[in-house]
Amino acid sequence: MDNIAGTRSRLVWAVNLSVVALVVLWTIPTFGLLVSSVRNADQIASSGWWQALFPATQNLIVRAAPAESQSEEAGKFVLAGNALEGSSGTVSAFGASSREPTAFAPGDVADFGSGQTLSVAADGSYRIESPTRFEGRSPRIFVTARMPPSFTSSNYAKVIGAEGLGRAFLNTMTVTIPATVIPILIAAFAAYALAWMEFPGRALLIAAVVGLLVVPLQMALIPLLKLHNAIGIGKDYLGIWLAHTGFGLPMAIYLLRNYMVGLPREIIESARVDGATDFQIFLKIILPLSFPALASFAIFQFLWTWNDLLVATVFLGNTESQLVMTGVLRELLGSKGGEWEILAASAFLSILVPLIVFFAMQKYLVRGLLAGSVK
Template identity: 75%
Template sequence: MENIAGTKARLTWAVNLAALLLVIVWTVPTLGLLVSSFRDKDQIAATGWWQAAFPSTQSDFFRAGTAADQKQEGDLWVIAGNAFEPGQVISAWGTTSKAPDALKPGDVADLKDGQKLTVAADGAYRLTSPTQFEEGRGMRIFFTSTQPPKFTTDNYVKVIGAEGLGRAFLNTMTVTIPATLIPILIAAFAAYALAWMDFPGRSLIIAGIVGLLVVPLQLALIPLLKFHNDIGLGKSYLGIWLAHTGFGLPLAIYLLRSYMTGLPREIIESARVDGATEFHIFRKIILPLSFPALASFAIFQFLWVWNDLLVATVFLGNRPDQLVMTGVLRELLGSKGGDWEILAASAFISIAVPLIVFFSMQKYLVRGLLAGSVKGG
């Protein structure tokens, strides 16, 4: 026994190290998403989130003013301006894309027809010509600039102020709460029957439920939607509640049954000897003792339904009065989905409610998942 105990002690460091690595793997991307949610689009495109606290280097171009902006100063015609933000500093510039860093701030570039161009370190440019500038687009000025670290809450303001987000939040709550409670109610009755009641075909039903755990829900979307249309449900809240209930029941029944089979048999038998009915045993004994398992499944189901987009799109629709939060955020990102700063802010806004649910019920999660793992029936 001493050798076994010693072996466990020597392996403790490996377990702790593995747990630490898992925490890092999950925490670092979340931290990066949080940092990105406070950065603007240009900085996200230029540098990674881990460089957010340092100045960033950006290569781009801007156009000088046109002939409409020229002013006469003595014998020269001048177009002047500044397209940069305060704090942005140019380290090099050029007049062609082949040599975007050929000149330093303050240098003068000789252009055609006696024109001259100079760009200062703060981005102020001055284009001069002995004759009037002709109409046309402003010339391109290429530059390499250094931008100071910048954090903003504009991303959150844009997401929170998005049209229809408040209605989408209510729609999401309307979908999520019943779609969490209904499968729990049905699964609790089914799990008790499969755990403590003897009837023909029980083993086959349990095997079928285990098999349903590995069936992708995408396979059932179209047949189920067709069935809903045939019976008159169509795209409605009742239809999506039933869809989420069907998709969540296999895991709910499996999880609750595993927990209930681990409850002390003596309590159940004593209640039956005292004349308690199956319903009274279920309501007075099983449900109170099974609360950790019920809470753990409620967390899973709530998170799944809250973050769902596919099932909501198929069974509810895309009208403005039907969109859930994930649908509104998808519309906000646009068809190309390139607004990473909006995506990051949207992610943290959308997980606010699930985090509240998770932390309020997390003490039951591990107890509910691990119960029944040693003893099963």
């Protein structure tokens, strides 16, 4: 029936365009980060990421080939090479000093002083001639060139190795997987009891779980850290697994109970009549039937523990063997505030796994959200 109201084609156009606008607005921030993560530091600093797909004018400072490579031609010593290092840009101007980096047009001959001359062709190839032998460091050449779009994966190589993100990836996995698996099992049993077993205090417990859903984590941090230190867990993986399990349980129990309550009563009662114990009913009937709800919660908990910074900062140390990806990102924001190539690559690596999980399992995520909220 919606179509009847929407058959006016102008309205359809307006709706489509508005959605395009929304989608662009909502994806462009992430896209900008992705593009920036494959550009090098000079590119990022000299132009916005939206210009990355077009040729851009860049100011380059190139050191000429080392003195060992000089050749002797007709009584002159010559250094030659290409200032653009083989990429297919076009030189628009060059210079011999940092004061006048664009003093000469391609093909001109610039004077270095003391008889040395420099010429740069439009394709970037340069030639320095000198009446005496070159010694020590070679001179610098200043080039302004229009460079074709180019991308690099070197940022990623750098952050995985030098910035410790590779190790942090492992640490995050170490936190995330047990912290996802363990609460599911504990919550599933509790949810079954709250859904299908009769006992005094059941309603009260359910109400308590609903209440605990919103308890702010901030509340629990100091007391639990003190507790962990007192019983000797300290700052270690065991502590964070337990913490994530505890904090995730209300949501897990709530989601799973809501789902289990909706399962058909006849199946469970006929199993009871056939003499199955609650344990058997749970293991053989409820658990397999609850798979969609289990998957929903697993995705939630996985995303939450993967993306968590607060719990990891409090319950883990910041040594190389314990720092998680969000923790590294936070440290990089502090120490490399302006180095966007590092930040962009690190941020993108840290959100890569959640994004994959998100797009692959979106169906379950949506289902879980609906079960957890529309009630």
